[in-house]
Amino acid sequence: MLGQMQDSPLLVSQLIDFAAKVYPSQTITTKTVEGELHQYTFKESAKRSKQLAQALLRLGLGEGDVVATMAWNTYRHYECWYGISGIGAVLHTVNPRLFAEQLVYIINHAEDQYIMVDLTFVPLLESIQDLLPSVKGYIFLTDEAHMPETVLKNVHCYETLLAQEDGDMEWPSLDESQASSLCYTSGTTGNPKGVIYSHRSSVLHSWAVCAKSGMGLDASESVLPIVPMFHANAWGLVYATAMAGSRVVLPGPHLDGANICQLINEQKIDFTAAVPTVWTMLLNYLETTGNTIDCLQSVIIGGSAVPRAMIETFEQKYGVEVWQAWGMTELSPLGTINKPQAQHREWDYQRQLDVKVKQGRAVFGIDMTIMDDEGNELAHDGVAFGRLMVKGPWVVDGYFKSKNTALDDNGWFDTGDVATIDASGNMQITDRSKDVIKSGGEWISSIDLENAAMGHPEVLEAAVIGVHHPKWEERPLMIVVPKTPATPPSAEAISEFLTSRVAKWWLPDAIEIVKEIPHTATGKINKVALRTQFKDYVLSTNTEMA
Numbered sequence: 001m002l003g004q005m006q007d008s009p010l011l012v013s014q015l016i017d018f019a020a021k022v023y024p025s026q027t028i029t030t031k032t033v034e035g036e037l038h039q040y041t042f043k044e045s046a047k048r049s050k051q052l053a054q055a056l057l058r059l060g061l062g063e064g065d066v067v068a069t070m071a072w073n074t075y076r077h078y079e080c081w082y083g084i085s086g087i088g089a090v091l092h093t094v095n096p097r098l099f100a101e102q103l104v105y106i107i108n109h110a111e112d113q114y115i116m117v118d119l120t121f122v123p124l125l126e127s128i129q130d131l132l133p134s135v136k137g138y139i140f141l142t143d144e145a146h147m148p149e150t151v152l153k154n155v156h157c158y159e160t161l162l163a164q165e166d167g168d169m170e171w172p173s174l175d176e177s178q179a180s181s182l183c184y185t186s187g188t189t190g191n192p193k194g195v196i197y198s199h200r201s202s203v204l205h206s207w208a209v210c211a212k213s214g215m216g217l218d219a220s221e222s223v224l225p226i227v228p229m230f231h232a233n234a235w236g237l238v239y240a241t242a243m244a245g246s247r248v249v250l251p252g253p254h255l256d257g258a259n260i261c262q263l264i265n266e267q268k269i270d271f272t273a274a275v276p277t278v279w280t281m282l283l284n285y286l287e288t289t290g291n292t293i294d295c296l297q298s299v300i301i302g303g304s305a306v307p308r309a310m311i312e313t314f315e316q317k318y319g320v321e322v323w324q325a326w327g328m329t330e331l332s333p334l335g336t337i338n339k340p341q342a343q344h345r346e347w348d349y350q351r352q353l354d355v356k357v358k359q360g361r362a363v364f365g366i367d368m369t370i371m372d373d374e375g376n377e378l379a380h381d382g383v384a385f386g387r388l389m390v391k392g393p394w395v396v397d398g399y400f401k402s403k404n405t406a407l408d409d410n411g412w413f414d415t416g417d418v419a420t421i422d423a424s425g426n427m428q429i430t431d432r433s434k435d436v437i438k439s440g441g442e443w444i445s446s447i448d449l450e451n452a453a454m455g456h457p458e459v460l461e462a463a464v465i466g467v468h469h470p471k472w473e474e475r476p477l478m479i480v481v482p483k484t485p486a487t488p489p490s491a492e493a494i495s496e497f498l499t500s501r502v503a504k505w506w507l508p509d510a511i512e513i514v515k516e517i518p519h520t521a522t523g524k525i526n527k528v529a530l531r532t533q534f535k536d537y538v539l540s541t542n543t544e545m546a
């Protein structure tokens with residue numbers, strides 16, 4: 001027997017229409033590229049998204065055409081997310097922090113027709129435009145007064161295009177399985193791979209983000225999405241803020257500690273989200289200036305493992321609750337979130353922290369397990385670790401333009417992460433499978449070592465890589481950036497600090513103090529670059545693994 005309920009497609013354009021109708025006066029505030037604050041309402045945002053849609057149609061774009069953006073988190077970029085996908089074109093969010101060769105590769109692979117670009121990135125495009133045969137033109141995300149001189153060909157001004165349209169249109173009714181957007185993985189090795197989201201997957205994912213057991217957005221809160229719209233779908237926050245009718249504050253390119261602190265306090269932000277590197281900058285800024293962030297209630301941290309010390313500082317010193325999230329571009333990106341269960345609230349704080357450092361439980365929609373190399377499922381006992389496998393309606397099925405499935409015979413997607421899952425369903429990432437240090441047949445988690453070192457009061461950042469060892473195959477080398485470069489802690493002091501925090505045989509064989517650690521285009525520690533930098537590093541041979 002069939003149910004007899006309405007069967008309307010799930011489309012991202014419905015989200016901005018909904019926000020305009022139900023929360024018309026809720027505001028979106030942007031710290032613009034030019035530096036001023038801009039503010040308008042969901043109603044205006046929806047109208048301008050439609051003006052953009054009309055302008056794109058007038059340029060000859062339509063269903064299935066890929067339109068790229070290279071832009072910061074601003075109200076204009078927010079409009080692009082709806083204006084492009086709303087007409088059935090595909091929004092390709094390009095990460096401008098990628099190397100020029102990778103940019104050329106993904107723009108050509110995606111066959112981008114137009115690139116909508118913030119002025120910051122115009123010189124970058126000028127340097128590669130001759131290598132981009134599919135690109136018919138560029139739309140500068142600015143007004144006439146700020147249009148720069150450029151050697152790019154067929155350039156339009158965003159505000160001028162919008163001014164020619166009235167925004168009086170209905171969004172087309174599309175098939176919900178049509179592509180809405182395209183995001184490439186950061187690809188530290190090999191070429192980046194495209195993940196192509198559908199309207200359906202994007203809307204379902206937004207519900208998971210909005211749910212209280214997800215990020216828990218609602219209309220009473222002011223949300224500051226710091227995670228860039230060009231990285232992993234901005235963790236779903238562009239769609240979820242419209243779905244929840246939240247007040248939105250967008251930071252533009254101003255992502256340093258001082259600017260983020262100012263935005264949080266002046267805009268009375270309740271909730272924000274970003275990778276640990278952003279929070280390291282903010283916490284460092286707060287520590288050196290004595291500023292506080294009293295209005296902030298909670299923060300989502302993900303993208304890399306969240307150090308215990310970071311959680312503790314946010315919660316104990318600044319009164320901000322930390323929820324760790326895990327996900328990846330291939331998962332739209334939300335997979336798990338770590339929110340305390342009722343009984344955890346009664347535990348002493350250190351015991352709560354033992355749970356908070358884990359990546360959390362799956363949100364509804366995501367099924368998750370761990371497997372050994374032969375594909376056998378491993379126990380969910382918090383001890384056994386193996387390949388983290390996932391399934392769900394917002395998990396990739398196959399990469400863009402690849403004929404092969406990205407799944408195994410049973411429909412599981414191998415995340416490339418190694419993890420444990422405990423009896424209460426909490427998942428903990430042990431490592432990326434390629435970063436795990438294989439020492440004498442045992443595995444050492446680089447993440448656990450890094451987190452332990454980050455607890456040292458004089459350590460700003462720590463990275464651990466495996467270095468060839470004549471006896472043990474690989475041993476850990478720790479690379480540390482000190483908080484105060486003029487008076488760094490000694491390697492012995494850090495090693496001493498680690499002694500009570502990790503197994504003896506995990507202790508790094510060497511600790512190097514450096515000025516800076518390389519990061520990838522998405523703010524993660526660039527282990528590939530570190531491995532190249534330290535490839536000839538010679539360790540002593542007398543390490544004992546007992």
Ligand code: AMP
Pocket residue numbers: 185186232301302303304305306324325326327328329330333359415416417429431432522
């Ligand atoms: P991306 O597609 O750039 O978002 O990268 C996804 C990868 O980032 C995952 O496969 C993990 O290796 C890593 N990652 C994301 N969130 C976390 C987290 N909370 N803890 C540890 N690693 C994470």
